Amino acid sequence: MEAEFQQRAKQVITKFAGKKYGTTSFESEKRSYPKAMIDFLAGNRDKAIAFLEAEDADAKSHPHTLGIDFYSSFTLKGQVRKYFYFGKYLSPEYRQRMRQAMQLLTAEDPLKRRFPERRKFWARSTDNCDSWVDCRNTDNLKAMRNSAVYLFAEETGNEATRQAYKKRIHRNISTLYQIGQGEWDSETYLGHTVTAYLNLYDFAKDKEVKSIAKAGLDWLLASGAVKYWRGGFGGPTKRDYGNGNCVWCALSTNELGLYFNDSPIDDPKPHHDSVHLITSNYRPHPAIVALAKKQFNKPAELLNSKPTYENWKPGNDTAPQFHETLYFGHTFQLGSLAKGSGGDWNGFKMMTFNSKHGVDYFIAATGSNPKKISTSSVGGDNIAQYRNLVIFLNDKLETPFQFFLPKSAKIETKNNITFIRYEKTWLALTPINLDIKGINADKTSKISKRYSQDQIITATGTGNTYSGFALEIGEKKTHGNFQQFQNSVLTKSRLDINQINNGVVEYKGVVGKVKLQHQALDLPKVWRNGNLHDWKNHFAVYQNSEGEKIPIYQGWKQGELRIEAGGYKFTRKLK
Template identity: 50%
Template sequence: MNLLSKLRYGLIAGMMVGLIQLGAIACNPVTSPDSPAPSVPSPSVSVAAEISNSDGLIRVDPPSVAPEFRNEWPAELEEEFWQRANVAIEHYADEGYGNTSGENEKKSYPLAMFDFLAGNREEAISFLENDDADGSDHAHTEGIDYYFAFTLKGQIRKYFFFGQWLDPDYRQRMFEGAKRWTEEDPNGRSHPLYGNGTGTGGDWSIQRRGGWVDGRNTDNLRAMREVAVYLMAEETDNEDTRQLYKQKLQRYVEALYNIGMGEWDSENYHGHTFSAYLNLYDFAKDPEVTQLAKAALDWMSAAGAVKYYRGGFGGPTKRDYGSSNVVYGSAAARLLWHYFGDAVGDNPEPERDAIHVITSAYRPPLAVVALARREFDRPVEVLATKPTYENWKEGGDEQPAYWETTFFGQTYQMGSVAADFADGDVGPFKLMADNSERGVNYFVVNTGGDRVEPGKREGDQIGQYRNLLIWLRPAADTPFHFQIPKTAQTEIRDNIWFFQLENTWLAIHPINLSAFEAIDISDEKAAELYTNEQTLRATIQGNGYAGFALEVGEPDSHGSYAEFKQNVVERSQLTFRQTLPQNFSTNAQDTVQFTSSTGSTLGLTHNPENELPQITRNGEEHNWSDHFALYQPTEGNAPISLGWKQGTLRVEAGGEVFESSVVAGNEG
């Protein structure tokens, strides 16, 4: 059956509204691995790009993209963008490039490209044209490395953007290699030297994995592969492969708009997927594919804007490596900073992927920029869901795998996640609070290990209602760890822990926890990253359940810190029904009921069946099955909304409204 999908893309507030019908797709391979290389035409004319240096700023006039596919920015935003771009260019100018062994082009190609922008053109082009260190492994593609996904991302920008400065003979080699590479689907095709590899364990070398292209399927690696194969098939007129990969790209973008991204909001990988789609946006010739690329980038920009805050990246995250709990600690924040800014101080370590941002015509919608800068009415709570990691597998679209709550206050945002299973690479809770010197300060909590490390632990169950949060778990040897800035003022009154940040205040009611103590971080790298943070440890007391209830205050809700403390002490109330250890059973239900200083309530009953607790919010039961939307504010549609399998993303912020829809369907 042929797949027909409709891609509807609408821009409100004076922007284009259109409808594109994507046609039937054929996917028959055309040659065998032993076929001789076909005769090839010359590469198409290089895209027109210009690099200028005026007023002390380097600027790039990127490849032209049709006006209907652009999110136009006003001059002042563009000027801010180029100020930030030059921070990155200056940072990487005159830096050594490295080498092309394995997938080291992940680093070396962007460094050479940055150096080219800085003016060292001859040296940079010479490196980009060097024979690959593993050229014998790539003899079937004219010695060009079209294997490793991270290399592919750089190869695409090298060929299409920097191609006008490459030696014509070298560019012809790239073309001929790509022609052979895409004569049929390279993914799963037996490698001429290594076949299908020696096994799946160990490293990711060609010898180990085999094939004509890196077959890993994380969102970011898959995006690099599928975008590269599509663009090179389109460039070399391998139409069957182009149509096959157009279908793959289409399905991925449909998934974004209907069930979400498996590698959701990753502090480390979000930018890698984003950068791959910048290649597609800039260089695709088929306008339907340019439309797909824009839809993907608009979605990823909006998702990033929810978590980006003044140079930080917070709330729950998938594939969290534990290095993002500080301003500019997240790779995603360091990349999105180029678009969103709104930070204190320049980015000390711009992402190498910024080379794609700086040389691209893409800009996020104005409403998305305003969302990232929190230009919407606050306070507001947004409920969200995320799909299972491998969401393309059977059953992956039946229901969400994670339920997220984010509360945007006037001076902070707090986010937490619930799921029906433990997950070792998920950061389950983060709060970011305004700080005039740093941008934001972080308050982070987790259990296990010797510090605040990512991972949703088995038994940890979290419920959140706006500025209130309850965390409960069965007794275990895993202590609670709390990360707070060293500048925070700490006080204990009536067994309530108070932490005073600059304009945001925390009140923690411990449940069967010892008094906290400050500890040193044994990991040297983490200790250096968090040199301005303090880690507190509290151990579980007794054999029952333990945890805490949290209330967050600020001037808008409580006036002053003194009033906040007084109201919490006098008005808040916590009750806990605990099951004794000898009565533990699969039917045991331990309940925390928390009344805040303002009278709002949150209840959590620990669920022994799975990891989704029973939650009541202001007396109303929170039924997880009633909340499948990818983004849904609890009041109205602002600032962001996207229904489960509804396909229409809406962002409303800063006086701007943006909508983009991707609707999938099978017909005929």
């Protein structure tokens, strides 16, 4: 496993060797510092060190820290590894200057110290701060800031600041073990949070802090392992900006793939932040790696929860905001949220096995902007999922629907059911007051720059009532061949819309059934195989729908994460 990791690390280093770094203006160090560090590892030491200790482009803005930039969280993350890992290669004078700057920064809590006016993070930034360090409170930026300030205070003996940040770090990481992460499963920001805590794990002297950092990394890598598969990242996601719907297309997969691999193709465009993984001693537990590779008995279904984003505010941790159903077949994984997509979160995403490039995607959403399909919604989406069966219902008139799928998928319609054939996975999509218009060339062209091998199918709700679709998914292990699956759906599966004017739809599949009663404001009423689903029993962060605590389990506010996969067992507690 380690030899494979080192081989992948070598590929990353080779990709960046000799490339331009960029600048140090504003928070450009988020890219330029990691690139210089990788180039150092590639053997271009003098060039890299000269850049790393060059005068900052905005040095005049940082007289309080001797011209060293400690403002942006992204810059702080790079400064940490520059000093603590590459510091022995820096000139003694520059290293001492950095240390003095750290001492000045952490003499008091830098988050409480103020500039006369707000400072920009980049030329057009609007979320600027007047504090000495980044005041922004997203999970990833907070992790970068807290880790850096803690390490700087520890290095320079500013004990009051160190203790204050130790408490903050413990609180933030223990929250993961209580209710999960507010910035959950982000295709981008999961990676940034991981690298922040790698700094803390690698360089903290306090053994308790090092252990807390490891707990954070274990949890984050486990959460990533649930959604990662063969170089892809799928299922519902928070802070999903629509750029990760292909293999190796997201920062989180760039980083997770270094640990997990399991893809038939190498990462063609690795991320510069991988330098933090490459130079770190942290490795995920074998059970976490096995979870990522889906080395557990399938099919399996998880009923998971996700907290509200600002869960630290009073009352925001009393119940989850999102309820997720995640199903793992032998050749696919499908996830949905009870209230669908909206804001910056995805509520319906599926990945299917592809032997050549890892996975293909299937995404369904209401709305008309194909570039925003990951989070698109006109409002009023309700989703019921029972294993491989889904009902997706919307309560607006003439609702626009769009579907994202590969051009390689074979599409045919029989008896008003659209069959979509992936390499090893088959979909039967039954419209509910929905006019499926077919492949939309205009919308497909709009996503072609990033997704040249994918396409958009559009549809529109009809009538004066609810619209949507029922979805049934099959594969060889459960349905034989495609022809058998198609015949079974045509002869056995049934859609009941007799009560659709009341928002009630039921779909009976070849195996099992699912029923939904639409709720405009509350969670939908869902019957899973005839049983009314009690959302109060859907609070656990991770739980198997059959009651077993495999492959992953974490109860609501229980402070313990358990994983069992690939013959390995992992348990971690943090209160």
